[in-house]
Amino acid sequence: MNGGRKDPGLPPTQVMEASAVHKSDIRWVSNVLYKRTLPLTIADMGSKGAAAVTALLIARFFGPHQFGQYATALSVCGILMLITGIGFEQEFTRRGSTEKNDIPASLSLNLISQGITSSVAFLLIIAFFSLSGYSRDITLIGLLLGATLFVGNMGMPFRNLCLLLDKSHVTAIIQTIATTMVLALTVFVIYMKGRLLFVVVSQLLVATGVALAWLWWTPKNCFAIRTSGRSVVDFFRNSALFGFSTMIWVAYFNFDIFLMSLLKPETEVGIYAGVYRIIAINYVLGNAVAYSFTPILFGKFASNCQEYERIGRNLIATMTLFGLLLSLILYTYSEQLVSMIIGELYKDGAVIAKILSLAVAFRLVNFGLCEILTTGNRQKTRVSVEMVMLLSNVVLNGFLIPLYGGVGAAIATVGAEIVLFLGALPACRKYGLLGTSTS
Helix, strand or coil: CECCECCCCCCHHHHHHHHHHHHHHHHHHHHHHHHHHHHHHHHHHHHHHHHHHHHHHHHHHHHHHHHHHHHHHHHHHHHHHHHCCCCHHHHHHHHHHHCHHHHHHHHHHHHHHHHHHHHHHHHHHHHHHHHCCCCHHHHHHHHHHHHHHHHHHHHHHHHHHHHHCCCHHHHHHHHHHHHHHHHHHHHHHHHCCCCHHHHHHHHHHHHHHHHHHHHHHCCHHHHCCCCCHHHHHHHHHHHHHHHHHHHHHHHHHHHHHHHHHHHCCHHHHHHHHHHHHHHHHHHHHHHHHHHHHHHHHHHHHHHCHHHHHHHHHHHHHHHHHHHHHHHHHHHHCHHHHHHHHHCHHHHHHHHHHHHHHHHHHHHHHHHHHHHHHHHCCCHHHHHHHHHHHHHHHHHHHHHHHHHHCHHHHHHHHHHHHHHHHHHHHHHHHHCCCCCCCCC
16 A cells, blocks of 8 residues: 555566566576586586696695795786687677677687797797896796796687587586596595696696697597688778787686795795685686676577667676575685685685685676677777776785785785776676666
8 A cells, every 4th residue: 555545566467478578587597507607617617627636735735835836827827828718709709699600710719819829928928037137946837837837828719610600518517527637646645645746747748649639539520611811901900999808817716826935935825725625616606607698698689689688687686696595605615615616735725715705605696797788789888897897906916915915815806806897896786788678
């Protein structure tokens, strides 16, 4: 009742229609999660997940000091690999989603562009470690990791090809086999009490095997090379905005450890990096969910804006649900997880894990918001808000790491994610990418 007047409410037919729409949305999201996200999650667990689990095994069995060396080398390689794949995968996905007949040409352009930038980056890694003041162990590990990243980068376009051909299960199979091999070799080295260097060599061997497997599997008609110097330049130019975003994220995920390696002992770096790896495993799921929606969003933006808005809202709702659930679990059981996964030597990192768990919810939602900006033809806006996020992270790390070490780096991560959320959500609303019913 309102002022003595009866509110008739919605007619029964409209209520039934609204209910049917919500049920349809749930079925649609479930179908995407099953057919696209599940295989991609398995595949990501095979690539990023394998790297994370391997890092955790190194952290547990080689101790904070040696793991600090490994994490330092990995962060340096990550920063110097900034120029690799500068938006090539996103541009390949965009072209393949809207121009199915040009997939072979786009794949060729992606491979050529990836090869050029990866070669330059590897030469930079060689030059940096040769001239740096890092120890011999860190230098050797860094050179091997650089070679591994080079080979791994050359296999990335094929993962996107599988997504465009609706064959994500192939990616899952290949990466699952690779995961098994990496973990088996790592466990073997640990069992034989081998050197950390042997673990890194095994990663390089498996990465090479995966690249060869992709070449063997890919249909021959996808290698119809129809490229020219002009087309490569155009591909680079169209990838540029995507590339800025990629470079920002590479810098974001590596800057904290890189700065700590300059300011703090290797053991302290190892504790923070070990805890961060536990938290980062959850980002694999978030990335897979967001990327499962990307080709669909690209296609709908070009054909049906209302459908685009509906799918975008479904994506954000899904990411919010997963983010809150994972964040709650990690916050509640952080102490047990740290001790169980990487050992008692890292128990001082439990407080770092609690702080970083707060970033998980924002990170997953931000994955979705950023993909909506990209697929909604607002990549410049995405780059702008991500740049503000990166600068916030750099400033916070520069101020907090000298004072609080790993705890300060964790606080900086949470702060940067909040800054990105407060920039990306209003941007999506401003441009109507989430429609009108986003409240």
